[in-house]
Amino acid sequence: xxxxxxxxxxxxxxxxxxxxxxxxxxxxxxxxxxxxxxxxxxxxxxxxxxxxxxxxxxxxxxxxxxxxxxxxxxxxxxxxxxxxxxxxxxxxxxxxxxxxxxxxxxxxxxxxxxxxxxxxxxxxxxxxxxxxxxxxxxxxxxxxxxxxxxxxxxxxxxxxxxxxxxxxxxxxxxxxxxxxxxxxxxxxxxxxxxxxxxxxxxxxxxxxxxxxxxxxxxxxxxxxxxxxxxxxxxxxxxxxxxxxxxxxxxxxxxxxxxxxxxxxxxxxxxxxxxxxxxxxxxxxxxxxxxxxxxxxxxxxxxxxxxxxxxxxxxxxxxxxxxxxxxxxxxxxxxxxxxxxxxxxxxxxxxxxxxxxxxxxxxxxxxxxxxxxxxxxxxxxxxxxxxxxxxxxxxxxxxxxxxxxxxxxxxxxxxxxxxxxxxxxxxxxxxxxxxxx
Amino acid sequence: xxxxxxxxxxxxxxxxxxxxxxxxxxxxxxxxxxxxxxxxxxxxxxxxxxxxxxxxxxxxxxxxxxxxxxxxxxxxxxxxxxxxxxxxxxxxxxxxxxxxxxxxxxxxxxxxxxxxxxxxxxxxxxxxxxxxxxxxxxxxxxxxxxxxxxxxxxxxxxxxxxxxxxxxxxxxxxxxxxxxxxxxxxxxxxxxxxxxxxxxxxxxxxxxxxxxxxxxxxxxxxxxxxxxxxxxxxxxxxxxxxxxxxxxxxxxxxxxxxxxxx
Numbered sequence: 001x002x003x004x005x006x007x008x009x010x011x012x013x014x015x016x017x018x019x020x021x022x023x024x025x026x027x028x029x030x031x032x033x034x035x036x037x038x039x040x041x042x043x044x045x046x047x048x049x050x051x052x053x054x055x056x057x058x059x060x061x062x063x064x065x066x067x068x069x070x071x072x073x074x075x076x077x078x079x080x081x082x083x084x085x086x087x088x089x090x091x092x093x094x095x096x097x098x099x100x101x102x103x104x105x106x107x108x109x110x111x112x113x114x115x116x117x118x119x120x121x122x123x124x125x126x127x128x129x130x131x132x133x134x135x136x137x138x139x140x141x142x143x144x145x146x147x148x149x150x151x152x153x154x155x156x157x158x159x160x161x162x163x164x165x166x167x168x169x170x171x172x173x174x175x176x177x178x179x180x181x182x183x184x185x186x187x188x189x190x191x192x193x194x195x196x197x198x199x200x201x202x203x204x205x206x207x208x209x210x211x212x213x214x215x216x217x218x219x220x221x222x223x224x225x226x227x228x229x230x231x232x233x234x235x236x237x238x239x240x241x242x243x244x245x246x247x248x249x250x251x252x253x254x255x256x257x258x259x260x261x262x263x264x265x266x267x268x269x270x271x272x273x274x275x276x277x278x279x280x281x282x283x284x285x286x287x288x289x290x291x292x293x294x295x296x297x298x299x300x301x302x303x304x305x306x307x308x309x310x311x312x313x314x315x316x317x318x319x320x321x322x323x324x325x326x327x328x329x330x331x332x333x334x335x336x337x338x339x340x341x342x343x344x345x346x347x348x349x350x351x352x353x354x355x356x357x358x359x360x361x362x363x364x365x366x367x368x369x370x371x372x373x374x375x376x377x378x379x380x381x382x383x384x385x386x387x388x389x390x391x392x393x394x395x396x397x398x399x400x401x402x403x404x405x406x407x408x409x410x411x412x413x414x415x416x417x418x419x420x421x422x423x424x425x426x427x428x429x430x431x432x433x434x435x436x
Numbered sequence: 437x438x439x440x441x442x443x444x445x446x447x448x449x450x451x452x453x454x455x456x457x458x459x460x461x462x463x464x465x466x467x468x469x470x471x472x473x474x475x476x477x478x479x480x481x482x483x484x485x486x487x488x489x490x491x492x493x494x495x496x497x498x499x500x501x502x503x504x505x506x507x508x509x510x511x512x513x514x515x516x517x518x519x520x521x522x523x524x525x526x527x528x529x530x531x532x533x534x535x536x537x538x539x540x541x542x543x544x545x546x547x548x549x550x551x552x553x554x555x556x557x558x559x560x561x562x563x564x565x566x567x568x569x570x571x572x573x574x575x576x577x578x579x580x581x582x583x584x585x586x587x588x589x590x591x592x593x594x595x596x597x598x599x600x601x602x603x604x605x606x607x608x609x610x611x612x613x614x615x616x617x618x619x620x621x622x623x624x625x626x627x628x629x630x631x632x633x634x635x636x637x638x639x640x641x642x643x644x645x646x647x648x649x650x651x652x653x654x655x656x657x658x659x660x661x662x663x664x665x666x667x668x669x670x671x672x673x674x675x676x677x678x679x680x681x682x683x684x685x686x687x688x689x690x691x692x693x694x695x696x697x698x
């Protein structure tokens with residue numbers, strides 16, 4: 001008997017869910033691994049059954065743009081690990097973010113977002129969605145009050161990354177969630193850097209989660225994919241702010257999603273409209289690869305964290321290094337918050353600023369031999385990039401400064417290699433970077 | 437459909453259809469701490485097939501305001517008031533778990549108006565453990581977790597939902613959190629104290645029973661066939677008490693076949 005389980009309720013553990021949730025041995029073949037259902041469509045036994053599937057009277061699959069049995073296993077598994085009611089697998093993390101926003105927002109609507117976001121997300125919010133009438137106000141992720149102050153009558157959601165990219169600010173999810181809920185709107189969290197192994201945002205008040213499955217979830221840099229997870233917690237009917245969920249939808253025989261599906265309302269609208277019309281579905285083979293990664297999520301994340309700590313420790317002692325940015329560094333402004341929200345570890349991405357500015361940084365990157373210079377994070381292999389000239393190159397110098405991105409910042413995503421080999425590679429490259 | 441019953445807001449789902457004159461009525465009654473949305477698939481099916489669907493939210497559940505009712509008889513009387521606002525005299529009544537007791541009680545009191553009766557996940561008596569009752573009385577989250585855990589089969593606790601992407605265990609938990617404070621205890625206490633008699637029930641009755649049901653065990657469900665007349669049983673192999681999410685298509689097929697039969 002434990003304090004958090006005084007009745008000894010049998011609970012399925014994280015690793016068991018990571019291996020089993022959403023899947024049973026294939027009933028026809030006995031296959032233990034999740035089969036790849038590489039099929040565009042699924043046969044209807046009769047016309048009434050077909051009509052029932054189309055009209056949401058029956059459970060099942062119609063067409064793989066809407067749903068697919070392999071993808072469904074991944075969706076259930078991530079929803080189980082996050083503690084949500086369900087999920088939708090998408091073609092990329094960007095597609096998941098787009099699906100989340102467009103399920104709630106129409107032309108004329110508004111989002112309040114953290115200023116510290118993945119460059120692609122920043123592009124979507126700052127440049128692309130405004131073309132469709134959806135605007136965003138960017139705020140300091142360390143100021144929950146700023147989120148509240150930016151809310152407008154047409155605001156539909158608050159949005160932030162649990163660990164900002166690349167500034168590594170930790171979002172105070174409980175406080176930002178309270179601001180959102182006081183204003184009657186949901187909080188959407190991009191939890192790509194954390195994965196449910198390090199943090200479950202729903203436990204801290206978030207209502208919706210997006211992941212880039214490309215990163216730590218799949219873990220091997222082999223796929224592009226995303227997931228949108230619904231906590232089922234938000235009461236969409238508490239106001240008239242969310243007509244896509246509370247008013248009859250012409251596009252589905254005047255279906256009112258909140259009335260018909262209760263806690264599944266958001267998820268059902270996202271699938272029945274967003275997947276149907278935008279069509280950014282995940283390929284079943286991609287879902288299979290993502291599932292292989294998820295099966296070992298906790299083993300990998302624990303090693304990612306262990307290696308990250310070794311690299312942070314090493315870099316912190318190097319004279320060539322001006323600053324190591326990671327929430328586990330005691331001087332990091334969010335160190336205490338990270339310990340609270342991310343007790344198992346504050347992620348495997350770190351920033352480093354070395355003496356000698358941008359040119360020294362370039363030398364460092366070009367001198368690395370084991371660590372790969374590319375645009376990604378969350379691979380089993382260690383990766384490096386210079387954000388200001390790559391992932392965030394469309395941001396102005398002023399916006400970079402506002403987002404806390406030093407022009408000389410180098411981002412490392414720590415992999416699963418032997419830490420001594422990573423240290424040797426970094427040590428050599430640091431020496432070369434300081435040569436005049 | 438919103439209406440007012442005894443000065444309080446009441447609601448029933450219609451499967452997204454409007455009332456049709458001269459068409460049969462099918463009434464769906466949810467279980468403890470649930471609401472009308474558990475019936476969304478069959479409600480939509482029967483609505484499309486020209487039934488007038490009445491998927492109620494009991495007081496304190498879903499969109500119906502509280503307070504929750506404490507006895508099965510009160511709940512079936514409340515149902516009568518809801519049905520009195522419509523034009524149908526006769527009804528097919530379908531209930532799950534606590535809802536099956538309400539359906540039974542309503543049918544016993546209105547035997548001439550009950551065309552067919554369907555009891556899912558049922559038993560009579562329907563005892564509730566002291567541990568669960570006491571936890572629910574304290575409005576502890578643990579009471580939801582206990583009930584949700586026992587409502588799913590070992591298979592169901594790991595998912596594999598036919599409804600794509602829906603994690604049924606999480607969904608069940610969230611549904612219960614939507615009922616008002618004290619509603620779950622009121623529901624459980626009503627089940628625990630229920631003592632129903634068959635009365636004049638003569639209509640065909642279908643029992644849909646789940647083989648791995650821990651809340652209303654399969655054997656207890658089968659004994660209902662000895663208490664009522666004119667019954668038939670559909671067994672759902674491997675399913676837990678949450679059969680509407682574990683076996684949605686099998687439940688719908690059983691309903692269709694039974695309701696279509698002469």
